[in-house]
Amino acid sequence: MPELPEVETTRRGIEPHVQGRTITKIVLRRPDLRWPIPEAIRTELLGARVDAVERRAKYLLLHTSRGTAIVHLGMSGMLRVLPRGTPAATHDHVDLELDSGQLLRLTDPRRFGCLLWQPLGTTHELLRDLGPEPLSDSFDGSLLYARSRKRSAAVKVMLMDQATVVGVGNIYACESLYAAGIRPTRAAGSISRPRYDRLAAEVKRILAHAIQRGGTTLRDFLAPDGAPGYFEQELQVYGREGEPCKTCGSLVRAKLVGQRNTFYCSRCQS
DNA sequence: CGACACACCTGGATGC
DNA sequence: TGCATCCAGGTGTGTC
Numbered sequence: 443m444p445e446l447p448e449v450e451t452t453r454r455g456i457e458p459h460v461q462g463r464t465i466t467k468i469v470l471r472r473p474d475l476r477w478p479i480p481e482a483i484r485t486e487l488l489g490a491r492v493d494a495v496e497r498r499a500k501y502l503l504l505h506t507s508r509g510t511a512i513v514h515l516g517m518s519g520m521l522r523v524l525p526r527g528t529p530a531a532t533h534d535h536v537d538l539e540l541d542s543g544q545l546l547r548l549t550d551p552r553r554f555g556c557l558l559w560q561p562l563g564t565t566h567e568l569l570r571d572l573g574p575e576p577l578s579d580s581f582d583g584s585l586l587y588a589r590s591r592k593r594s595a596a597v598k599v600m601l602m603d604q605a606t607v608v609g610v611g612n613i614y615a616c617e618s619l620y621a622a623g624i625r626p627t628r629a630a631g632s633i634s635r636p637r638y639d640r641l642a643a644e645v646k647r648i649l650a651h652a653i654q655r656g657g658t659t660l661r662d663f664l665a666p667d668g669a670p671g672y673f674e675q676e677l678q679v680y681g682r683e684g685e686p687c688k689t690c691g692s693l694v695r696a697k698l699v700g701q702r703n704t705f706y707c708s709r710c711q712s
Numbered sequence: 713c714g715a716c717a718c719a720c721c722t723g724g725a726t727g728c
Numbered sequence: 729t730g731c732a733t734c735c736a737g738g739t740g741t742g743t744c
């Protein structure tokens with residue numbers, strides 16, 4: 443489900459309800475997510491106050507004075523803020539009850555997501571080798587260019603590699619490459635510096651705009667208040683196989699690239 | 713190290 | 729209506 447815009451939308455949605463609140467109770471209904479929820483969540487997070495809600499890559503970080511709870515939403519995860527006492531449904535795996543009378547509920551049908559604990563002063567392995575944030579100044583065309591030299595893999599695979607730049611998943615990789623006029627299958631090492639400048643600029647523009655629109659709701663993504671994202675209406679190629687390209691009218695194609703369905707216009711993208 | 717296939721899991725859409 | 733099949737927004741792991 444969520445790429446960077448959806449995770450950021452989630453962060454913005456929960457922050458006003460969670461920041462400054464103390465966790466008064468933790469209900470673990472299914473601890474077997476991608477990795478088992480560690481015992482430290484019970485022992486350390488309970489009674490702790492959430493000082494800040496941060497996003498790093500596609501991870502949400504609940505910072506407390508004792509350490510940080512790390513949440514990843516995987517493909518189908520969702521966080522909602524609900525009144526305490528709201529009955530739980532099948533895939534509601536975790537409730538963090540707050541001293542406000544509300545609860546933060548983690549729902550994740552496929553259980554590709556996780557809830558982990560990072561003790562104060564340490565950096566979790568999962569956060570260690572991440573690339574730069576795409577909306578920061580440390581991400582630009584020169585970084586993509588430098589990283590791409592002598593790489594034969596498809597540019598789309600490199601763009602989706604979280605060690606290159608974080609937060610770009612299948613939807614936004616397709617959309618950014620379309621906007622930049624680059625064929626997703628192109629070998630990363632065969633693309634010029636100016637084209638990478640353009641690509642970096644389009645990644646930034648598209649992600650920023652998607653955040654503004656509340657993310658993309660394809661099937662089931664909802665913000666913590668239940669609102670869908672509105673970026674779907676602005677998708678240019680993703681999910682549009684066989685439909686006319688919005689620029690030139692030729693039909694959008696789909697092809698597997700790096701095991702993921704990839705959408706592009708063979709006329710506009712080279 | 714890079715490239716690639718695969719695994720994890722469930723629900724919804726599709727086709728017979 | 730029922731059932732088999734395919735597909736999905738992510739990413740760590742194993743193999744070459």
